[in-house]
Amino acid sequence: xxxxxxxxxxxxxxxxxxxxxxxxxxxxxxxxxxxxxxxxxxxxxxxxxxxxxxxxxxxxxxxxxxxxxxxxxxxxxxxxxxxxxxxxxxxxxxxxxxxxxxxxxxxxxxxxxxxxxxxxxxxxxxxxxxxxxxxxxxxxxxxxxxxxxxxxxxxxxxxxxxxxxxxxxxxxxxxxxxxxxxxxxxxxxxxxxxxxxxxxxxxxxxxxxxxxxxxxxxxxxxxxxxxxxxxxxxxxxxxxxxxxxxxxxxxxxxxxxxxxxxxxxxxxxxxxxxxxxxxxxxxxxxxxxxxxxxxxxxxxxxxxxxxxxxxxxxxxxxxxxxxxxxxxxxx
Amino acid sequence: xxxxxxxxxxxxxxxxxxxxxxxxxxxxxxxxxxxxxxxxxxxxxxxxxxxxxxxxxxxxxxxxxxxxxxxxxxxxxxxxxxxxxxxxxxxxxxxxxxxxxxxxxxxxxxxxxxxxxxxxxxxxxxxxxxxxxxxxxxxxxxxxxxxxxxxxxxxxxxxxxxxxxxxxxxxxxxxxxxxxxxxxxxxxxxxxxxxxxxxxxxxxxxxxxxxxxxxxxxxxxxxxxxxxxxxxxxxxxxxxxxxxxxxxxxxxxxxxxxxxxxxxxxxxxxxxxxxxxxxxxxxxxxxxxxxxxxxxxxxxxxxxxxxxxxxxxxxxxxxxxxxxxxxxxxx
Numbered sequence: 034x035x036x037x038x039x040x041x042x043x044x045x046x047x048x049x050x051x052x053x054x055x056x057x058x059x060x061x062x063x064x065x066x067x068x069x070x071x072x073x074x075x076x077x078x079x080x081x082x083x084x085x086x087x088x089x090x091x092x093x094x095x096x097x098x099x100x101x102x103x104x105x106x107x108x109x110x111x112x113x114x115x116x117x118x119x120x121x122x123x124x125x126x127x128x129x130x131x132x133x134x135x136x137x138x139x140x141x142x143x144x145x146x147x148x149x150x151x152x153x154x155x156x157x158x159x160x161x162x163x164x165x166x167x168x169x170x171x172x173x174x175x176x177x178x179x180x181x182x183x184x185x186x187x188x189x190x191x192x193x194x195x196x197x198x199x200x201x202x203x204x205x206x207x208x209x210x211x212x213x214x215x216x217x218x219x220x221x222x223x224x225x226x227x228x229x230x231x232x233x234x235x236x237x238x239x240x241x242x243x244x245x246x247x248x249x250x251x252x253x254x255x256x257x258x259x260x261x262x263x264x265x266x267x268x269x270x271x272x273x274x275x276x277x278x279x280x281x282x283x284x285x286x287x288x289x290x291x292x293x294x295x296x297x298x299x300x301x302x303x304x305x306x307x308x309x310x311x312x313x314x315x316x317x318x319x320x321x322x323x324x325x326x327x328x329x330x331x332x333x334x335x336x337x338x339x340x341x342x343x344x345x346x347x348x349x350x351x352x353x354x355x356x357x358x359x360x361x362x363x364x
Numbered sequence: 365x366x367x368x369x370x371x372x373x374x375x376x377x378x379x380x381x382x383x384x385x386x387x388x389x390x391x392x393x394x395x396x397x398x399x400x401x402x403x404x405x406x407x408x409x410x411x412x413x414x415x416x417x418x419x420x421x422x423x424x425x426x427x428x429x430x431x432x433x434x435x436x437x438x439x440x441x442x443x444x445x446x447x448x449x450x451x452x453x454x455x456x457x458x459x460x461x462x463x464x465x466x467x468x469x470x471x472x473x474x475x476x477x478x479x480x481x482x483x484x485x486x487x488x489x490x491x492x493x494x495x496x497x498x499x500x501x502x503x504x505x506x507x508x509x510x511x512x513x514x515x516x517x518x519x520x521x522x523x524x525x526x527x528x529x530x531x532x533x534x535x536x537x538x539x540x541x542x543x544x545x546x547x548x549x550x551x552x553x554x555x556x557x558x559x560x561x562x563x564x565x566x567x568x569x570x571x572x573x574x575x576x577x578x579x580x581x582x583x584x585x586x587x588x589x590x591x592x593x594x595x596x597x598x599x600x601x602x603x604x605x606x607x608x609x610x611x612x613x614x615x616x617x618x619x620x621x622x623x624x625x626x627x628x629x630x631x632x633x634x635x636x637x638x639x640x641x642x643x644x645x646x647x648x649x650x651x652x653x654x655x656x657x658x659x660x661x662x663x664x665x666x667x668x669x670x671x672x673x674x675x676x677x678x679x680x681x682x683x684x685x686x687x688x689x690x691x692x693x694x695x
Contacts, residue, residue, distance in 0.1 A: 036679075040585035041556050042544045047585040048675045051682070108675045121563045122556075123584045187663035204673040213373045225372050225453075232452045253454045254371035254378040332518035332660075342535040344379045344439045348367075351382070 034113055035128025045205050048128055053106045074105070075192035077139040087133060088163065090155060099155055100136045101163060101197075107132035109200060131167055131199040135159055141192045145180070146291035153284035156195070160307070161280070163197055164273040168312040173199045175207060175311045178272070183302025185329040195305075203311040210308065211320050218319035226321030227268050229253075239353045242289040246282040249290045251349035251356075256327070258347035259298060259356065261290055263324040272309035272322040287324070293356040294328065302329045365444055366459025376536050379459055384437045405436070406523035408470040418464060419494065421486060430486055431467045432494060432528075438463035440531060462498055462530040466490055472523045476511070477622035484615035487526070491638070492611070494528055495604040499643040504530045506538060506642045509603070514633025516660040526636075534642040541639065542651050549650035557652030558599050560584075569681045572688065573620040577613040580621045582680035582687075587658070589678035590629060590687065592621055594655040603640035603653040618655070624687040625659065633660045 035050035074082035077096060088101040113127025137145055137156050145153065164176045180195040181188040203211075217225040233239055233250045241261050242249040249263045263286055269275065275283070294301055309322040337343050347355075347362075355362050366381035405413035408427060419432040444458025468476055468487050476484065495507045511526040512519040534542075548556040564570055564581045572592050573580035580594045594617055600606065606614070625632055640653040668674050678686075678693075686693050 038585040040583070041548060041560070042541055044544055045585065045587075046673050047587055048673065049586075049677075049679045050675055051677055051679060053675065053677045120584075121567065122559050123563075185663055187668075200673075206673070210373055213375055217372060228453050229372070232454075236452065252371070253451075254369040254376065255380075256376070256378055329663075332516055337518075342377050342379065342531075342537070344381055344384065346380075346382055346384045348380045348382060 035107070035109055037109075037126045037128050039124040041123055043205070046202070048108050050106075050108050050128060053108060073141055073190065073192050075134075075136045075190060075194055076141050083134075088159065090159075092139070097139060098152065099138065099159060101159060102134050102136070104132040104134050104196065108198060126201070129172060129201050131170075131173070131197070133163060133197040135163070135195040135197065137193040137195060143193055144291075144295065145182070145193050146288050146295060148288075150281065150284050150288060153288055154280050157280045157283055157287075158277075160195070160197070161273050161275065164312065167197070167199045168273075170199070172201050174313060175200050175203045176273075176309075177204070177207075178307040178309075180305040182305070183300070183329070185302035185332075186304045186327075188302070207308070207311070211310070211317075214321070215319045224268055224319055224321050226264055226323060230264055230266055238350045241293060241353050241356050242286050244282050244286050246279050247286040249286055251353040253349060255345055255349045255352065256343035258330050258345055259294060259301075259328040259352045259362075260345075260349070261294065261326045261352075261356075263287060263290060263326070264321065265323070268318075268321055270310045270314070270317045270320045270322060271312075272307050273312070274316070275322075290326065293359075294326070296359055297356050297362045298328060298330070299361065303327060304329065366438070366440055368440075368457045368459050370455040372454055374536070377533070379439050381437075381439050381459060384439060404472055404521065404523050406465075406467045406521060406525055407472050414465075419490065421490075423470070428470060429483065430469065430490060432490060433465050433467065435463040435465050435527065439529060457532070460503060460532050462501075462504070462528070464494060464528040466494070466526040466528065468524040468526060474524055475622075475626065476513070476524050477619050477626060479619075481612065481615050481619060484619055485611050488611045488614055488618075489608075491526070491528070492604050492606065495643065498528070498530045499604075501530075503532050505644055506531050506534045507604075507640075508535070508538075509638040509640075511636040513636070514631070514660070516633035516663075517635045517658075519633070538639070538642070542641070542648075545652070546650045555599055555650055555652050557595055557654060561595055561597055570684045572624060572684050573617050575613050575617050577610050578617040580617055582684040584680060586676055586680045586683065587674035589661050589676055590625060590659040590683045590693075591676075591680070592625065592657045592683075592687075594618060594621060594657070595652065596654070599649075599652055601641040601645070601648045601651045601653060602643075603638050604643070605647070606653075621657065624690075625657070627690055628687050628693045629659060629661070630692065634658060635660065 035048050038047050038049060072079055084103040084105055086100050086102055089097045090099040092098045109128045109130030109132050113129045117124055117126050138148055160178050167173055167176055176199045178197050214225050230248050239251045241251055247263055247265055249261055252260060252262050304327045306325050308325060310320050366379050369378050369380060403410055415434040415436055417431050417433055420428045421430040423429045440459045440461030440463050442462060444460045448455055448457050469479055491509050498504055498507055507530045509528050545556050561579050570582045572582055578594055578596055580592055583591060583593050635658045637656050639656060641651055
C-alpha cells in the first residue's frame, strides 16, 4: 500500500509508492513512437488489460467512446485509513485515496484537441461526474484533475488520457494558492482572478483565445514559455459546479488553445491541471477555478528547484503573439 | 535587460530573460555526447569565449585549475535598480543581480566527484569566497549556489561547472523553508535539521555517508528517488560562515555521496542546491544550512506541478540500502 509522508520542514507531503515503479512506459520502451510495438492497455480490444471499468460512454456496435478505469499502478488506494501517525520525529499516513484514468478516446494516435467539440465536452462532463461521485466519500478533501501529454511532461503512455486523483487532504500548493488569493481579496476586496480577466481583456496583448464564457491568456508572470491559463469570465470557485450549458464553451476554448499550442510547438509536451477549491469548502468570493497548461520545452533546473523562482526565455506577450500568428516556434 | 515579474496569486517571482534563449546547448546540438563536436567555452584554450575572468586558481605553466566567470547569458544583471514598479494590477522590477559560473576543472570529460579531495575543497572554498565578495553589494539579499548535472537536470553544457545567482530578494521557496523551520522551532524549541541529524544517526537505515562533521541521508519524505541531503552535524545557519577547517570534511562527504550515486545510477542527472540563510540575516537558532541533491530519474508530471505533492517510487530506506550496496539500480 502506498504511504504518505510529511516533510518536517515544509509540511510538504510525499507519496512513497514502490508499486508504481513497475508501470509500463511507452517512452522508455520507445515502441509506440512509430505506432508499432507493444500492446497499449488503453486501446479498444485491450479492455482486459485495465482494471474493471468505472464509467463508460457507449459507441456504435458494442464499442465505447470514452472509458474511466482505476489506475492499475495507483499513487493512492481506497484501503487504509486517513489517520496521521508518528514515526520518530516524523508524520505519516496510509496512502488512502482514489486514482482513476479517463481514456479520452479509443483512437490511440489521436490528440485531445483533435476530438470533436462534442467528444471534448463529454470528457469535461466526465470529469465533473467523477468528482461529484468521488466526493461522496467523506474521507476525500481534494480531487485533482490533470493531464500529462508527452514524454517531457512525465507521461508514461501516449494514448490520450487524463487522470483524477482524490486525496484525504488539500495539498500544500493548493492551500498556498488559495491563501494567496484570500490575501489579495483581503487587501483589495476583489477576486484576483476576476481582476486578471478584466486586466487581460483590456490589455489584449496576452490573450490567446476568447469566447463569451471563457478567456485564455499567457499569464503575466508565466513560469514556462507558452504557459496558458483558461479562466471562466464569471466568478466561481468550484470546477465541478460549472453549469452544464458551459462545458460546450469550455471544450471550444480548450480545443482552440491546444490547437494553437500544437501548431506553434509541434511535438509539444505539456501538463494541464484543473485548479479548484477543495470539495468540502463552500463557494468562496476569493477563489476562482481555472485551468493551467504548462508546456515543457526545457528541463526545470536547479535554480527553479532551489528558489521556486522561474526563468522564462519567452515573454508572455511574445508567446501570445506567436500562438495567434499560427507560426511555428523554433525551440 | 531581464525583468522580474511577480505572480499576483502566489507572490512567486519569475525572471523573463529572452537573451537566455540564445545560449548554446550541448544536449540540443548532441555534439559533445561522444566527446567530439562543437567548441566548449569552458575548456582550457577557449578562455576568450567566456566573459572576463572574475577569479581563478593558477595551474602549472600558465594554465588554471578553476575559473569563475560571469554567465554570458545571465538570468540577472548588475544594471538596473531593485525598485518595485506597478504594471496594471501587477508588480515588476528590473532583473538586477549577479550570475556567475564556477568552472570546476579544465578537464571537460571529468565529473565533480572525480576531482581530488583537495580540488573539490577548492571548489567549495571558491563558493564561500564569492558569496563573501558578492554580499558586499547592499542590494543583494540572497545568494544561491547550485549545480545542474546532466540533460534531465536542465544542464545546457556538460563541462563540470556550478552556478552562483545573487538576487535582490529572498526567493519564495527559501522564505517558506525558513518559515517552516521557524514554526518547528516555535513548537518544539529545537532546530528541525538538528533533530533530523539526531534521528537519522540513531535510525541508521537512511544514512548514505558520514564523517565527524557531516551526515548524508536519504530524507524521510524524499520527493525524488535517491534524493540525498548533506547536513553539518553542528548547528549553523549560513553556508558562507563555515569554518575553513571544515571544507575538507564537506568535500570528502560530497565526493563519497556523489560517487555512490554515480555507481548505483550510471548516467544520472541531478540538481545540487546549497540551502542557506539570506546573507543579511543574523545567525539563527531555527535554520541550519545544508545541501540537497535531487536526482532526476523521471520527469516531474502534472500531479506534482498541481499539488506540490510528490510521488516517489523508491523509498528512502531502499535508496540508502542500494547506494550503500554499490549495486547498480535499474531505472
